[in-house]
Amino acid sequence: SPSFLVYTLTHTQTNKPRTMVDLRRASKAMLSLRSFLGSNARRAIRTSSRSIGASNLRTIASQAKQLARAKMAMRGAVAGGVVLGAAYAAHCAGGVEFINSADTIVLDAIEGLVRANPGLCRLDGYPGVKVILRSDWNSPENAHKVAIISGGGAGHEPAHAGFVGEGMLTAAVSGDIFASPSTYAVLAAIKAVAYPGGEAQKQAKGSPGVLLVVKNYTGDRVNFTIALEQARAEGIPVEMVVVGDDCALGRSKGVTGRRGIAGTCFVHKIAGAAAEAGLSLKEVTAEARNAASSVASVGVSASVCHIPGRKESTRIKKGHMEMGLGIHGEPGAAAITGKKVKHLVDDMLNIITDTDEDRSYMNLKYGDKVALLVNNLGSTIPMEISIATSDTIKKLESMGVIVERVVTGPLMTSMDMAGFSVSLLKLPSDSFACKKMLMRLDAGTNAPGWPRGGGDMRSRISHIVECPKEEKKEFHRPAQLTSTGKKADAIIHAISAALTEAEDALTAWDLKVGDGDCGVTFRRGALSLLYDISGYPLNNVPDTLEAITQTIAKSTGGTSGVMYRIFLLSLCSTMRTQEQANVPIDSTGAIAESFSRAVNAVSTSGGATAGDRTMLDALIPAAMSLEKSAEAGVPLMQALEAAVVAAEVGAEATKDMDARAGRSNYVPKEVLRSNPDPGAKAAAIWMRAAYDKIKDM
Helix, strand or coil: CHHHHHHHHHHHHHHCCCCHHHHHHHHHHHHHHHHHHCHHHHHHHHHHCCCCCHHHHHHHHHHHHHHHHHHHHCCCCEECCEECCHHHHHHHHHCCCCCCCCCCHHHHHHHHHHHHCCCEEECCECCCECEEEECCCCCHHHCCCCEEEEEEEECCCCCCHHHECCCCECEEEEEEECCCCCHHHHHHHHHHHCCCCCHHHHHCCCCCCEEEEEECCHHHHHHHHHHHHHHHHCCCCEEEEEECCECCCCHHHCCCCCCCCCCHHHHHHHHHHHHHCCCCHHHHHHHHHHHHCCEEEEEEECCCCCCCCCCCCCCCCCCEEEECCCCCCCCCCEEEECCCHHHHHHHHHHHHCCCCCCCCCCCCCCCCEEEEEEEECECCCHHHHHHHHHHHHHHHHHCCCEEEEEEEECCCCCCCECEEEEEEEECCCCHHHHHHHHHHHHCCCCCCCCCCCCCCCCCCCCCCCCCCCCCCCCCCCCCCCCHHHHHHHHHHHHHHHHHHHCHHHHHHHHHHHCCCCHHHHHHHHHHHHHHHHHHCCCCCHHHHHHHHHHHHHHHCCHHHHHHHHHHHHHHHHHHHHHHHCCCCCCCHHHHHHHHHHHHHHHHHHHCCCCCCCCCHHHHHHHHHHHHHHHHHCCCHHHHHHHHHHHHHHHHHHHHHCCCCCCHHHHCCHHHHCCCCCHHHHHHHHHHHHHHHHHHHC
16 A cells, blocks of 8 residues: 555665665565556656665655645545535645654654643653643642543543643643553552642642543553552552443443543543532542533544554545544444535434433433533534534524533544534533532633633523614705705716726726726716716715715725725715814815825725825825815815826826736736726726816806
């Protein structure tokens, strides 16, 4: 297989080719890879194989691995309208692993977690002892508190190390990926946390005790049990709670019982909160055992997880999923075709609540209360988890089940598996016991892997609040037009006619430097102005400008439409402010102020400025001209004429500009040199039309 061949190459590179046997083995592997990968890869390998050494072997192995993983990723995680783990497919297709070495991946990950979180530390026992513990544990304040330890194989992050913190685990013991930690490591963890009060407490044999929370896997149970017995022999009070929450398999499958999966996180949280509250070992164990017996889970995935340095599985075919699979890549209870998430959730809840006597793991009836955990198995994207969460809540509510708490996110993953699991914690029917369990779930923790947020699902009135209604102004044309109204009417007609007439020219320019829609966009907007003008409040200029923005909103798409709405709304706002201050809005100074602010609003919103080859190359020169005229006391008509000329010169000058914004940014410079920017030309056209009409009146 390609993975075996890659292993052969990487193994040879890692261990250095010392003999001709090693070199021959690597050469045979390369020949086999050439046959598998095809002609393109064969050329690359042929080039590399001229000198077989460590560097070439490393290069060949990297190329081969990337191509092999890309073929694997092509199988995808798309099934029946459900996409699970888009990140997984992209990650594999890229052939990238963000690690230093497959041999040190667990040690490196633990080191990163501890260095990033001051509340954590680790035992100095690498590589055999991989134990993470609370850095604040050994203090007189904790001398009376029970320690909670969990653990298992790595690859389930943030479980288990990410749950170490006040209010959750006191320590976590990690094995290698999907491998149980050794008895020695578990015992080291027990001894490290058994006497938080220090040496005096140890000499007095006064340990408050240690609770081990273990997922139901043979390796974990055996190693934790042996460590428990050894610790007890040394005088440390230790108890163990085994969690088997997986509902995928019936009881008749064997003596091993249900696997421990994501529902274990509920047990971690409840036990940790009880211990933090100062309960005795007996009391903490009872609460943890009660939680373990009340939780049920099931998972689904569209991919098998990948373990760095190991052969990748192709067990799950394209368009298929597995229901009821474990968290170590083992096969699921059933292979299914892809389904939409809402149908997957239905099936998962049916499995959890199955009344078959071989299962009958959780009996839910109308009015029962639960806490829900929707767990990301690795590479399922947050949007998918949110959809699964929503569908699960809706399904439970339709069953008459009350969802009291919800926890979501990557909690107990399976490396990069593209799937999710659903866990239900059935809350006690007794009111006092229910409140106590909810109190444990709500208790604070600083464990870095436990999601923040959450809380009482019924504390809010509704998860939907009314959307503020848009206050759209209604405008009406006055029965009689004033002189201002008549000017406004004439100017709008003139602008509309000019832009309609310029359609062909604007289109011709835009076909060369843009996407060719500039002419039709402005013509559509111009015709809409004429259609809507019968409802414009023409006697009031600011209101008319605001009414025009409504026309543009429904008729003029693209960036131009948005920018002109910003321009006109800013004009409108400034003019209203001027009116409130009794400043004539038709004076040179007032027009210069409102026009300049509007141009600045467009520049700020879009990010473009003078020289970027946009509509601003006409508007900015016009604004600057108006400001100069206002400072010099130039009469209004003379100031307007100068501004129009400045806009026309600025628009024409865009022929000599390099595009730094808009679609022209992608056009070759030699094409731009012979064509002006159509947006700038359109601005100059409507400004000229408006000025000429005012001058004629």
